[in-house]
Amino acid sequence: MNGYTAVWKLRFINGLQYRSAAYAGVATQLFFGFIFIMVFIAFYSHSTSQPPISLEQIVAYIWLQQIFLSFIMLWFRDPEIFELITSGNIAYELCRPCDIYPFWYSKLLAQRFSSAVLRCFPIMLVVFFLPEPYRLMPPPSFTGFILFFITLVLGLFLVVAISMLIYISVFWTLSPTGSTLMISIAGEFFAGLTFPIPFMPLWLQKIAYWLPFRWTADFPFRVYSGHIPVEEALVGIGMQAGWLAVLVLFGKWLLRIALRRVVVQGG
Amino acid sequence: MSMASTAKKEIISLQGIRKSFKVARRTAGVKQAFKSLFVRETTTVEALKDISFAINEGEIVGYIGPNGAGKSTTIKIMSGILVPDEGGCTIMGYTPWKERTAYVKEIGVVFGQRSQLWWDVPVIDSYELLRDIYKIPIPQYNRNLETLTETLELQTILNTPVRQLSLGQRMRCEIAASLLHGPRILFLDEPTIGLDAVSKIAVRQFIKRLNEETGVTVILTTHDMNDIEALADRILMIGKGTLLYDGSLSELRRRFGTQRVITVDYSVNAQPIQIPGTELMSWSPERGIYSIDTERVTIADVIAKLAQQVEIKDIAVESKPVEEIIVQLYKEHQV
Numbered sequence: 001m002n003g004y005t006a007v008w009k010l011r012f013i014n015g016l017q018y019r020s021a022a023y024a025g026v027a028t029q030l031f032f033g034f035i036f037i038m039v040f041i042a043f044y045s046h047s048t049s050q051p052p053i054s055l056e057q058i059v060a061y062i063w064l065q066q067i068f069l070s071f072i073m074l075w076f077r078d079p080e081i082f083e084l085i086t087s088g089n090i091a092y093e094l095c096r097p098c099d100i101y102p103f104w105y106s107k108l109l110a111q112r113f114s115s116a117v118l119r120c121f122p123i124m125l126v127v128f129f130l131p132e133p134y135r136l137m138p139p140p141s142f143t144g145f146i147l148f149f150i151t152l153v154l155g156l157f158l159v160v161a162i163s164m165l166i167y168i169s170v171f172w173t174l175s176p177t178g179s180t181l182m183i184s185i186a187g188e189f190f191a192g193l194t195f196p197i198p199f200m201p202l203w204l205q206k207i208a209y210w211l212p213f214r215w216t217a218d219f220p221f222r223v224y225s226g227h228i229p230v231e232e233a234l235v236g237i238g239m240q241a242g243w244l245a246v247l248v249l250f251g252k253w254l255l256r257i258a259l260r261r262v263v264v265q266g267g
Numbered sequence: 268m269s270m271a272s273t274a275k276k277e278i279i280s281l282q283g284i285r286k287s288f289k290v291a292r293r294t295a296g297v298k299q300a301f302k303s304l305f306v307r308e309t310t311t312v313e314a315l316k317d318i319s320f321a322i323n324e325g326e327i328v329g330y331i332g333p334n335g336a337g338k339s340t341t342i343k344i345m346s347g348i349l350v351p352d353e354g355g356c357t358i359m360g361y362t363p364w365k366e367r368t369a370y371v372k373e374i375g376v377v378f379g380q381r382s383q384l385w386w387d388v389p390v391i392d393s394y395e396l397l398r399d400i401y402k403i404p405i406p407q408y409n410r411n412l413e414t415l416t417e418t419l420e421l422q423t424i425l426n427t428p429v430r431q432l433s434l435g436q437r438m439r440c441e442i443a444a445s446l447l448h449g450p451r452i453l454f455l456d457e458p459t460i461g462l463d464a465v466s467k468i469a470v471r472q473f474i475k476r477l478n479e480e481t482g483v484t485v486i487l488t489t490h491d492m493n494d495i496e497a498l499a500d501r502i503l504m505i506g507k508g509t510l511l512y513d514g515s516l517s518e519l520r521r522r523f524g525t526q527r528v529i530t531v532d533y534s535v536n537a538q539p540i541q542i543p544g545t546e547l548m549s550w551s552p553e554r555g556i557y558s559i560d561t562e563r564v565t566i567a568d569v570i571a572k573l574a575q576q577v578e579i580k581d582i583a584v585e586s587k588p589v590e591e592i593i594v595q596l597y598k599e600h601q602v
Contacts, residue, residue, distance in 0.1 A: 006399030014388055092383040094348045096400050097372045260350065 003098045008106040015114025022118035029066040029123055036062045037134055052198040056137055057225035061196055063127045063136040064221045070115035071156045072191065072217040074163055074184035078111055081167050082176040100259070101252050104167065108160045140226040147233045151220035154240040159216045161247035162187060168251060171258035192218035198227070212243040275323035278452065278484050279345065284318040284354035286340055287311050314340045315351070316508040324451075327478050327485040329499030329516075331492075333597060337508045338488040342456050345486070346376050359451065372401060375445035379457035382437070383444055384429045390440045391425045394447060401448040408447065415443040418473055435466030442470065446477070453477075455487040459494055471497045492590045504596060511600050519592060525561045526587040529569060530554065533577035542572050558587070 001009070037059055044055050053061070070076050081104055084090045093100055127136040139145040162183070169179040188194060191213040197205060208214045219236050222228040228236065289309040315337045322328055332338050343349040344356060347363035347370055356363060361370040384393040398408045416422055419439045424432060432440065442458065455474070459467045475498055478485055489495060495502060495516065502519065504512035512519065529545075532554050539550040544564030545557040559569055566584055573579060587595075 001399045003396075003400035003402070006396050010385065010388065010392055010396050013392075014385070017387065087381075089381045091343065091346075091348055091378055092376070092381060094367075095346045095371045095374070095376045097368045097402075098400055099368075 003096075004102050004106040007103060008110040011107045011110035012114045015111050016118065018115075019118065022115065025069070025115075025119050026122045029069055029119065030126060033063055033066040033123075033127070034134070041133060053196065053222075053227055055133060057222070057227045058196060059133060060136055060225040061192075061221045063123075064224060065193060065217065067120045067123045067127070068116060068152065068217075070112045070119065071152065072159055072193065074159065074166070074187045074191075075180060076112060076115070077163065077166070077176070077180060078108055079176075081107070082170055085167070085170045086174055086176075094259070101164070101248075101255050105160055105164060108163060109156070112156065112160065137225070139224050143230060144224065144226050147230065147237075148220055148224040150237060151223050151233065151240065154237065154244065155216040155220050158212060158240060158244050158247065161244055161251060162212065162216070164251045165247070165254065168254050168258055171261075187213045190214060191216050192221075198222075212247060215240045215243055275325060277321050278324040279320075279322040279358045279486075280356070281321075281341075281345070282319050282355045284315055284341070284344060284351045284356060285313070286315040286337075286344065286349065286351045287313045313508050315344075318354070318505070318508070318510055320503055320510060320513060322484060322486065324484055325478070325482045327474070327487065327498050327500055329495040329502045330486055330488045330505065331490075331495060331502060331593065332488075332505035332511075334490075336505045338505060339456055341505070342376075342454050342486070342488060346374060346454055347371055372448065373450055374452045374454060375448070375450035376454045377441050377445045377456065377458050379438070379455070379460040382429070382441065384437070384440060386430050387428060389426045389428055390421070390432075393429070394425075394444060397444060397447050403448050407449065411447050411449055412443075415446060418476065419443050419469075435462050435469075438462060438466065438470065439473075442473065449481075450483065452484045452486070455485065455489075457489055458487065459489060459491055467491070467493070468497075474498055492588070492593060496589055504593075506597060506600050512596060516589070519596075520589070523587055523592045523595065526592075527559050527561060527566060528585045528587055528591075529557045529559060529566065530583045530585070531557070531573055531577075531579055532581040533573075533579050536577045540573065540576050542569055545569055 040055065040058050040062070044051060065072065084093065093103065096103075124136075127134070128138075129135070139148055166176070166179045166183050170176050173179060190208045190211045192208070197208050197214055197218045200208065208218075215236070219228065219240070223233045223236070288311070290312050291309050318337070318341060330338055330341065340349065344351050345358060345363060347367040350364045358370070359373055361373075363370050384390060385396070394412065397403075398405075403411070416425065419442065421439060421443060424436050424440065429437060429440070438458065442455075445453065453474075458474075459470055462470065471494060474485060474487070477483055485498070487494065487498060499516060501515055502512060503510060528548070535552050537552060539547060540555060541547060542557065542564075545559045548556045548558050550556075555573075557569065559566070570579075570582065
C-alpha cells in the first residue's frame with residue numbers, strides 16, 4: 001500500500017471510533033433539516049411569485065446538505081494538523097519520505113469520509129421514508145444519479161483542497177481561528193449553505209458562480225434533483241475539475257513557500 | 268579510541284553552517300503591546316555561527332550544550348527540516364534540504380519532546396503506517412519489527428493505544444518507530460528526557476547494542492552526562508552557536524583529570540576554613556567541600572592543613588564528575 005493510501009486508511013479507521021459524536025450528529029441534522037424545510041413550506045405557501053426552484057427540489061437540497069454535512073462544511077477541521085504546525089510537531093512529518101500536501105490531503109479526505117459514512121446512512125434511512133412533503137425524492141433519472149455521484153465526489157475533493165488553504169495559512173498566522181472563521185463563513189455562504197443559491201438576487205448569484213465554493217455543494221445537490229439539467233451538469237463537471245486543479249496547484253505552491261520559511265516552533 | 272588502521276568512511280560533513288532566526292520582541296505593558304500592533308520589533312538571533320565538523324560511519328557522537336545553544340537547530344538542519352542561511356552539509360552524499368525525500372529514507376530521527384506515534388490507535392498501527400510510508404518490504408519490516416520488539420521489550424505494549432503508555436514505554440516505542448526502516452544514521456534529540464533511571468539505562472543499552480551490531484551512526488543530544496558517559500566515544504560541545512570542543516570524553520577527563528573534590532566532615536566549627544590553592548565549594552558548620560587542582564596543591568597538604576584547624580570525622584576524595592567538567596567548560600567559554 002502506498003503511504004498516502006495507508007494514512008487515509010488509518011485516519012478512516014480512527015474516525016470510525018467516534019460513534020457517539022455521529023449519533024448526536026444524526027439527531028442534530030434531522031432536527032435542522034426539519035426546521036429548514038418547515039421554513040420553506042411556509043414560504044412557498046405564501047409566495048405570490050413563481051419560486052426559482054420547486055419545493056420538492058428544495059427539500060432534496062436541504063436533506064442532501066444534512067446527509068453530506070461532513071463532505072461540504074468548511075468548518076469541519078482536523079485539530080491535529082493545526083497542532084502539528086503550532087507546536088512544531090511538524091518536524092516529524094518533515095523527515096518522512098513523502099510530500100506533505102498529499103499526505104495531509106489524504107488525512108483530511110479520510111476524516112470527512114469516515115464522518116459521512118457514520119452519519120449518512122441513518123439519516124437517509126429516515127428521510128427516504130418520511131411523509132410528503134418532507135420526504136427526500138430519489139433522483140428523477142439514473143443518469144441524474146450517476147452525475148450526482150460524480151459531482152458530489154468532485155465536490156468533496158474541492159472542499160478538501162479549499163480547506164488545505166486554511167491549514168497552510170496557519171504557518172503565517174499560527175492561529176487557526178481567524179482563517180477558519182473567515183474562509184468558512186464566506187465559503188459556506190457562497191456554497192449555498194446559508195440559503196440556497198437560486199434564492200439569491202441575480203448579482204449575488206453571479207458572484208457565487210465566479211467563486212469555487214458553489215461547486216462543492218450547491219451544484220451536486222441541484223444535479224441530484226434535476227434542477228440542473230444533464231448538459232449543464234456535464235459542463236459543470238469540467239468546471240469542478242478545473243477549479244480542483246487550480247486549487248491543488250495553488251495549495252502546493254503555497255505550502256512550498258511556507259515550508260521554506262518554516263520555523264519549527266519550540267526547542 | 269584507538270586509531271584504526273583502515274580509515275573509516277566519513278558519513279557526515281558540515282562546513283561553515285550558519286542559521287539565524289528573527290524573534291519578535293516587545294517589552295511588557297499595554298503601551299508596548301499597542302505599539303507592536305503597528306511596528307513589530309524583531310531581533311535576529313544567531314542560532315548557529317560557522318559550525319563545521321565531520322563524523323565517521325559507525326561513531327556515536329554526543330552533541331551537548333546548554334539550552335538554546337543550537338543543538339536542536341543543528342539536528343534539524345542535518346535531518347533536512349531547516350535550511351541553513353549559509354554553509355554546506357553533505358550526509359551520505361546528499362544535501363539534506365535539497366534531496367529531502369531520498370535522503371530521509373536513510374535516516375531515523377527521534378525528537379524526545381515530540382511524538383511520531385498516533386495518539387488514539389495502538390502502536391502497531393502507527394508502525395504499519397510507517398512501513399507503508401517508507402515502503403519497507405514486508406519481510407524486512409517483519410524482521411526489523413521482531414528484533415526491535417525483542418530488544419526493546421515491546422511485546423506487551425504493541426497493541427496498546429499510545430495514550431495509555433507510560434513515558435518510558437512510549438519512548439521505547441518511538442525509538443523502535445525510527446528504526447523500522449533500517450536507517451544508516453540515527454539522530455536522537457534528547458531521547459532520555461523525563462525518563463526514570465531504569466528506562467534511561469534500558470534506552471542506553473539498546474543504543475549501544477544497536478551501534479555495535481548494525482554499525483549505525485548515532486548523533487545524540489542530551490543534558491544527561493550519564494548518557495554521554497555510557498554511550499559517546501566523542502563529544503561535540505556547542506555554546507552560543509559555536510563549536511567549543513570536539514574530542515573524546517577521555518581526553519576531556521585528562522584535561523581536567525588533575526581536579527579532585529574533597530569532602531570533609533568535622534566536629535562543629537563556626538567559621539569556614541579557607542585553604543590556599545583550593546576552592547571552597549560549599550560549607551556548613553559540619554561539612555566543607557573543596558575543589559582542588561593536584562598540580563597546584565597536593566591532597567596530603569590540604570588534609571594536613573584541615574587537620575590542624577578542625578577535628579576531622581570523615582573524608583572523601585573524588586575525581587570531578589563529568590557533569591562538573593562540562594559546567595566548567597561552559598564557564599570558561601562564558602555560555
